[in-house]
Amino acid sequence: AQSVTQLDSHVSVSEGTPVLLRCNYSSSYSPSLFWYVQHPNKGLQLLLKYTSAATLVKGINGFEAEFKKSETSFHLTKPSAHMSDAAEYFCVVSDRVSGTYKYIFGTGTRLKVLA
Amino acid sequence: DGGITQSPKYLFRKEGQNVTLSCEQNLNHDAMYWYRQDPGQGLRLIYYSQIVNDFQKGDIAEGYSVSREKKESFPLTVTSAQKNPTAFYLCASSIAADISIYNEQFFGPGTRLTVL
Numbered sequence: 001a002q003s004v005t006q007l008d009s010h011v012s013v014s015e016g017t018p019v020l021l022r023c024n025y026s027s028s029y030s031p032s033l034f035w036y037v038q039h040p041n042k043g044l045q046l047l048l049k050y051t052s053a054a055t056l057v058k059g060i061n062g063f064e065a066e067f068k069k070s071e072t073s074f075h076l077t078k079p080s081a082h083m084s085d086a087a088e089y090f091c092v093v094s095d096r097v098s099g100t101y102k103y104i105f106g107t108g109t110r111l112k113v114l115a
Numbered sequence: 116d117g118g119i120t121q122s123p124k125y126l127f128r129k130e131g132q133n134v135t136l137s138c139e140q141n142l143n144h145d146a147m148y149w150y151r152q153d154p155g156q157g158l159r160l161i162y163y164s165q166i167v168n169d170f171q172k173g174d175i176a177e178g179y180s181v182s183r184e185k186k187e188s189f190p191l192t193v194t195s196a197q198k199n200p201t202a203f204y205l206c207a208s209s210i211a212a213d214i215s216i217y218n219e220q221f222f223g224p225g226t227r228l229t230v231l
Contacts, residue, residue, distance in 0.1 A: 009155065032216040043119075043205060043222035044158075051217045090157060100165065100212040102173075103220060105157035 002027050002095040006106035014114045019078040021109045023065075023091035026072065032094040033074045034103075035065055039087045047089075050074060061085070086113045118142065119223035121206050126228045128193070128200070136191045136226045138206035146212035147189035148220065151175060152203040161204075164189055165212045193228065201230045 007022040025031055030052055036044040048059025055067045065076045074091060091106040119140045128134045140147065146165050150158040160173030164183040178197025183189055189208075193200045204227075207220040 034219060036222075041203075041225065041227065043121075043224045044207075045222070046219050049217065049219055094216045094218075096216060100163075100171075101216050101218065102160060102163070102212075103158075105159075107155060107157045 001097075002031065002093045002104050004033075004091050004093045004104055004106040006089075006091050006109050008109050009107065010110050010112065012112040012114060013081045015083055016080050019076070019081045019085065019111065021076040021089050021091075021111065023074045023076065023106060024072055025074060025091075025093050027093065032101075033065075033067065034092040034094070035059065035063070035074075035076050036090045036092060037087050038090065038108075044090065047076070081111075081113045083113050083115065086111055119206060119208055119221055121204075121223040121226050123226060124224070126226055128228065128230050130230060131195045133192055133194050134228065136193070136204055136206075136228070138189045138191065138223060139187055140189075140206075140208045140221075140223075141187060142208055142221060143186070144208035144210055144221070145186070146209045147183070148207040148209075149173075149179070149181065149189070149191045150205045150207065152205060152225075158205065161191065163212065200228055203227050 004025045033050040035047040038044045048057045050067045058064045088108045088110045093104045122137045148163045149161040162181045164170035180192045205225045206223040209218045209220045
């Protein structure tokens with residue numbers, strides 16, 4: 001079975017500095033990976049997804065992630081944090097179970113942006 | 116304006132009562148999902164449905180029930196058998212559940228259920 005590990009439960013950065021949210025996965029085959037963002041008491045919004053077409057994936061709001069098979073990682077980055085980036089971020093792997101594809105969620109990383 | 120709607124946004128329940136959470140989508144998606152979110156645990160799958168009149172249990176189905184009588188609607192009932200129902204509930208949909216590993220899920224705004 002696939003699994004995903006988000007290495008930090010909380011990350012704090014100053015506004016204007018780079019953001020790094022770490023995600024590692026385990027997979028027995030080529031995975032599909034996603035990053036979602038959730039603002040307080042809201043639903044999840046897709047930031048980006050890895051579909052094997054390119055290892056560097058660009059998403060919305062200036063976020064990007066790099067798929068590194070050798071490191072089994074899919075870390076999320078942004079060059080310059082904005083106050084509006086403060087939210088919880090989920091790394092997700094899609095797993096095939098009994099003929100259907102299901103999401104396996106990481107436990108989330110809460111990003112705090114300091115003024 | 117396409118998307119997923121969930122109602123109500125906040126719901127309070129007394130112990131021993133059943134409550135039903137609404138989820139509607141106008142994306143013409145075949146697959147729909149219900150997740151439960153607790154602090155520090157990510158999202159866990161309760162039930163999912165790939166097609167009308169069919170649904171399967173997820174990882175934590177005990178104490179919950181669903182129906183899928185229409186493609187657009189996938190209501191979740193939290194029964195009195197659910198021992199710890201206080202949580203944030205999220206509904207999602209995708210084009211299909213069995214075609215591509217790359218299909219993304221679209222999420223509704225959620226319902227926060229509190230048991231008094």
